[in-house]
Amino acid sequence: MDISYIINELGEEREKYFNAVAPPVIQTSNFVVNTVAELRDLFYDEYNGYIYTRGHNPTVDILRKKLAALDGAEDCLVFNSGSSAIYAAVMANVKTGDHIVSVNKPYFWAQKLFNDILPKFGVTTTYVDGTDVENFRKAIQSNTAVIYLESPNSWYYELQDLEAVAAIAKEKGILTICDNSYCTPLYQRPIALGIDIALQSATKYIGGHSDVVAGVLCGTTAMMRKIFDGEFCTAGNGISPFNAWLLLRGLRTLPIRLEKITRNTGKVLSFLKQHPQVESVIFTMDEDFPQLALAKKQMQGACGLLSFFIKTDSIHNIVRFCERLQHIHMAVSWGAYESLVIPGCAIVPEKKYDASKKEQRMVRLYVGQEEPEYIIADIAQALSRI
Numbered sequence: 001m002d003i004s005y006i007i008n009e010l011g012e013e014r015e016k017y018f019n020a021v022a023p024p025v026i027q028t029s030n031f032v033v034n035t036v037a038e039l040r041d042l043f044y045d046e047y048n049g050y051i052y053t054r055g056h057n058p059t060v061d062i063l064r065k066k067l068a069a070l071d072g073a074e075d076c077l078v079f080n081s082g083s084s085a086i087y088a089a090v091m092a093n094v095k096t097g098d099h100i101v102s103v104n105k106p107y108f109w110a111q112k113l114f115n116d117i118l119p120k121f122g123v124t125t126t127y128v129d130g131t132d133v134e135n136f137r138k139a140i141q142s143n144t145a146v147i148y149l150e151s152p153n154s155w156y157y158e159l160q161d162l163e164a165v166a167a168i169a170k171e172k173g174i175l176t177i178c179d180n181s182y183c184t185p186l187y188q189r190p191i192a193l194g195i196d197i198a199l200q201s202a203t204k205y206i207g208g209h210s211d212v213v214a215g216v217l218c219g220t221t222a223m224m225r226k227i228f229d230g231e232f233c234t235a236g237n238g239i240s241p242f243n244a245w246l247l248l249r250g251l252r253t254l255p256i257r258l259e260k261i262t263r264n265t266g267k268v269l270s271f272l273k274q275h276p277q278v279e280s281v282i283f284t285m286d287e288d289f290p291q292l293a294l295a296k297k298q299m300q301g302a303c304g305l306l307s308f309f310i311k312t313d314s315i316h317n318i319v320r321f322c323e324r325l326q327h328i329h330m331a332v333s334w335g336a337y338e339s340l341v342i343p344g345c346a347i348v349p350e351k352k353y354d355a356s357k358k359e360q361r362m363v364r365l366y367v368g369q370e371e372p373e374y375i376i377a378d379i380a381q382a383l384s385r386i
């Protein structure tokens, strides 16, 4: 399906709402039925109708259709955060006694689920270095129910060969889930590579304006229905109609925003790589990236997030750099219009800072949509002061 058609037209039934170009926010909690038989049908099959907005809502459904199509999936569910999407996808597919194989260092709250919450219910997790496919094969046990992936990882940028891992999982009847927030379906399509559930934090590129928190799951209708009938409606963590509307608005400009961020990232990358005070840069589409061949094989692009190391062992220099930036803000999250920075040294108490640990010396930069010269000038002046 043509991406322009998906973004501009798919799912929009304008004749139902006065031919308005922009869809309305159907801000209602409940829906009226005319007959008892209709009500009964909805009680038995909430998935295929409108009864209550904790389940489905027409504004959200327009978004679901577009996001499913972008991922090349049959169906989609949208949550009120990426984290709740992770929670639902995993919880719906494990039971007591099951085992999960997860890539090392997935998103923080996924780790929390695997390390602290699931063990309470007798579900264990083995973490593997995902850069070698054989590590997945070795970690699989007879009770492994889920393989959890995040490629690239949004801090360390390590990739997993999605097609190869999916093939191993299929052979053994294991479900695969891949966090695709870094790429979005525009730059990587996990389902086409054989992954069962593609997951995204829509807070990042889909929303794109730092004003909404949301998450997406895409997969088969049967899988989405199973999650809907269980975790989605029970936890009640579906997206609100207004936030869905904000994501529809975000989608209209997703291709052009990614294009601009990709161009900007290339320029910032070149600047950093030639700067005498920069030791090295990690970016998935950089010629020095160790998994560049795999990146080119399974990703159509990359942009925004990169990390670099300043030539210094002193935490004070890193702090000085981050605090002297005038236009690039220090904040969590990424994927919106504004450039952001986070120093790895913020994850440890200052006294415990250990310069030999790369993740503590690292500075993560998100390159936004400002003019590249503006971003580069800010980095240059902050580097000049250390």
Ligand SMILES: *Cc1c(COP(=O)(O)O)cnc(C)c1O
Pocket (backbone or CB within 6 Å): 081, 082, 083, 084, 107, 150, 154, 179, 181, 182, 200, 201, 202, 203, 204, 213, 214, 215, 333
């Ligand atoms: C932000 C993020 C999440 C979590 O999404 P929220 O919308 O913040 O709950 C999950 N995975 C990755 C890679 C992220 O960057």
